[in-house]
Amino acid sequence: MIDPHHRNGAAPVLAVVGVGLIGGSFAAALRSAGAVERVLGVGRSRRSLQEAQELGLIDAAVSLEQAAAEADCILLSVPVGTTQPVLEALRPHLRDDTLITDAGSTKVNVVQAARAALGERVGQFIPGHPIAGAEKGGPAAASAELYQGRTTILTPLDENSVEGRLAITRLWETCGARVITMEPDVHDVVLASVSHVPHLLSSVYMWQVAAAENSDLRMELAGSGFRDFTRIAAGSPEMWRDIFLANRDAVLSEIAEVRAALDRAEQALQAEDADKLQDFLERAALARRFWASRSGLN
């Protein structure tokens, strides 16, 4: 059983479902902090499991049933669309004191899936989302330092115990992350706004340039502004398709807000209203500069 009062939130046996970058780094960080004694890995790919074991990220590859029966804490780092079947497979074998958390990048649909799969055991599931990623995935990319200085968002359920929340918080803090909590729907809107919508807009813009009749000439004259603005559009189409579908409502509603802002800028330009246009650009520039000074990013 996890001891929520242990300074590291120690979980003697940890299981990670999905042994790639996210799950592997969670295991590596907790192991290097001495917060876990044994790590079990579950995965669909034999090769990833073997690689994770060779890298020392996990001690053994097991089935979902074994993980449910043996683990004190289970982290799901699987595509959000598979949360429900994975939890359904875990449920019949779960101990009463096992805690489950996840790393899914949307939360409203994950909470729905957890309620559907776990029923009265849903209190054992504490939904989470570590805001971390890297250029590369897979076990080889995992690192005990991935979560250092990053933020993990928890979206706890009313059914979660205080001890359960505390234990999961401690584990993420042991990984070096700052933990904040919010409601699932707020999480989804905020992530739609700062992550999903920029990706969609960058892709839409890139698509339009590529579809233009003289796209070769355009691309030939594209410079550093174009480079920065379109960098995220090169990301994995499969992964982003799933994120957009999983967070569809929030993405569509944020896109509507961006369209309204675009209307405003366009009207000022249409009317050649220099003052209004400058005011608009100035607010945007000041907000971006303020963000850079506060975030330390640039």
Next chain:
Amino acid sequence: MIDPHHRNGAAPVLAVVGVGLIGGSFAAALRSAGAVERVLGVGRSRRSLQEAQELGLIDAAVSLEQAAAEADCILLSVPVGTTQPVLEALRPHLRDDTLITDAGSTKVNVVQAARAALGERVGQFIPGHPIAGAEKGGPAAASAELYQGRTTILTPLDENSVEGRLAITRLWETCGARVITMEPDVHDVVLASVSHVPHLLSSVYMWQVAAAENSDLRMELAGSGFRDFTRIAAGSPEMWRDIFLANRDAVLSEIAEVRAALDRAEQALQAEDADKLQDFLERAALARRFWASRSGLN
């Protein structure tokens, strides 16, 4: 007089109107190549002129009248909105063999201004746009290397002589730039597409995030994708206001095309059409990756 057959397109006396980054770098590059003997500077700011002289970018600060009377070649690097009054002031004093070019970032309106100001002397004006910039402006930021490996677009007029076009081409090539020519309206559409529209979209998005009720929370959770996508939104509001107004028609027409592409992506998402959405994202990702591999930028 400029000798178009000289391998450097030598102009014994060069005048630059506007002695900041663009004009100062042109002067520095031509001087370091031995293509000019004397450089005259014209500017509104006494301080910039003094600084340019101390830095050795110009030999003397003169009036527009003097520049017109003495120079073999005159480069205008002034806000595009002031092209017409500057050319009007130059006209009465211009020699027959003086060539004028400019560095304005829009060309349809510059060509109109030149026709209005120069009348039958418009053949002496060869419109241009060096695609180069830097984080900082002013004479101190000027460098003989600024144009190395960059592209300068010329949008010649029917009235330009072959020798005049050749001479201006040689001067830019002497600066290290590759010179390409296109029609003014094509230039404006292409620049709207790869430079002005990304800036407008980035600013619109940034404005919308900053205007949201929970903008603090959003900005706190913004990461590296947000950083790249919004970097250009921090640029000078005055400068970009002028660019948008000067290239209004092309910007509005390109924005309409981006909206049509957004409609398409949104419809696929609305309908939860995973295949269509993935196909859309894939085209964008492939186009971006292809661009990176060809441009050498990333």
